[in-house]
Amino acid sequence: MKIIDLIKKQGDFELRTKSVTIEEGKIHGIIGGNGCGKTTLCKLIMGMILPDSGKIDYEGLDIREITMTAQRPYFIRGSVYENICYPLKIRHIQPDEQKIDAWLFRCGLEGKKRQYARSLSSGEQQKVSMIRALIFDPRFIMIDETLSNLDPENLELFEQVILEIQKERPVTWMLISHRLAHIYKMCEVLHFMYKGEILASGSKDKILFGTEDERIRRFVANEVIKMEGNHAAFKG
Amino acid sequence: MQVIKEFLDTFFSDVGVFDAICVTFQMAFSATFISSVLGVLLGLLLERAEFIGKKIVIRINRTLMGVPPVVVGLIVYMLLMRRGPLGKLNMLFSIQGMIFAQVLIITPIICGMTYTSLVSRAPAIRAFARTMGATPIQTQWLVVRELKNELYFAVVTGFGRSISEVGAVMLVGGNIKGHTRTMTTTISLLKSQGIFTEGLTLGILLLLMAFIIQSLADFFQRGEKSDENY
């Protein structure tokens, strides 16, 4: 996928990207401070909002094969099960009960199947929204801080899930997170955003440890000091 | 039915209460049904469409939500009277005429309420539908389904407005016994004859029926859990 000179004004904020290629089949990470335009970029890719100028070249990828899990997931009225089935229902696919049960069990949500989705705890909501996004086998998946409220064990679980899926079939991922350890562990390519611009794209080591750019250094400084102590562990 | 009719006829003076009840409900159900279809469609359209003067249209809609029924009655009367532009339809002093006037009163209410709930809720629902890969029709259907409580409330409000309305019904229907006399115009008539107790009884009956209808509607809505975890 190619992002070509997008410009999008939203109130005082302006997103302005140079041309960036999102390489297929890789796990990408987007990092940057609050309000730098990460969610806005995802919304543009998702086609939820239209750019003022520039365009996105999907290179043959159908928009229906792209999905995004939101920072604050939306749940339709109804149970956890109905929510997970929604993307299948609109594709006229018979839901595979066993598969769904297996997912719920794996995420520690067994017994929550019939619960009203909006009454789940925020971490549970994030897990359900992940299952719901993965269940219809999309090929481009954006995860907008959806894993932010997960406890370490559950975060680890979804990291595993992502890597498993990655082995099974070619999926392009875009992870947004402020947990740099998580980003460092998962991603191959990082994009650093600053005030609406994509300042730098490249390998994770280059962006996190090998940059000259003062703004990036400042952003990662705190976390990197912590990370470097455990560097070996992360590498493993 | 016959028993109820006789009971009502002996209890109330000779004003045709049974027929009035039938006419009221026939009118209210028809007018609410037509207005709901029109109002919800217009509301959906208004929220989707972008055009110059949209703000004005919305403001006019808001104004019409509170339009005095008697004014609508007068306008409809002038339209339907024999020399009026729609005189050929022969709808003056008929239930159809009353329904016509009520549709004009209720449609803006349902449209306005639909529009308001859409404006606040639809964007999030559409964004979600997009992430799931829903088609435009599936998206629109999802919006309606997600807002069904709000839409239901709009329809019930319209229904309440319909059965309680006097002005337009009186002008356009003419309060003809056994034909266009409704419960509200009957009450009005009873008052002018100085028969207060019966008027009041009829009023309570009207409220009671509205309550029963409301309960029935709620009954079909049951099982809708809405407890959320904030």
Ligand SMILES: Nc1ncnc2c1ncn2[C@@H]1O[C@H](COP(=O)(O)OP(=O)(O)OP(=O)(O)O)[C@@H](O)[C@H]1O
């Ligand atoms: N509809 C809007 N109208 C006005 N401003 C907007 C609108 N949507 C977003 N913005 C602004 O655009 C900027 C970027 O928002 P965005 O949600 O993309 O940030 P973000 O990088 O995802 O931040 P966070 O890490 O906090 O999620 C913010 O400053 C926000 O206030």
Ligand SMILES: [Mg+2]
């Ligand atoms: Mg965001």
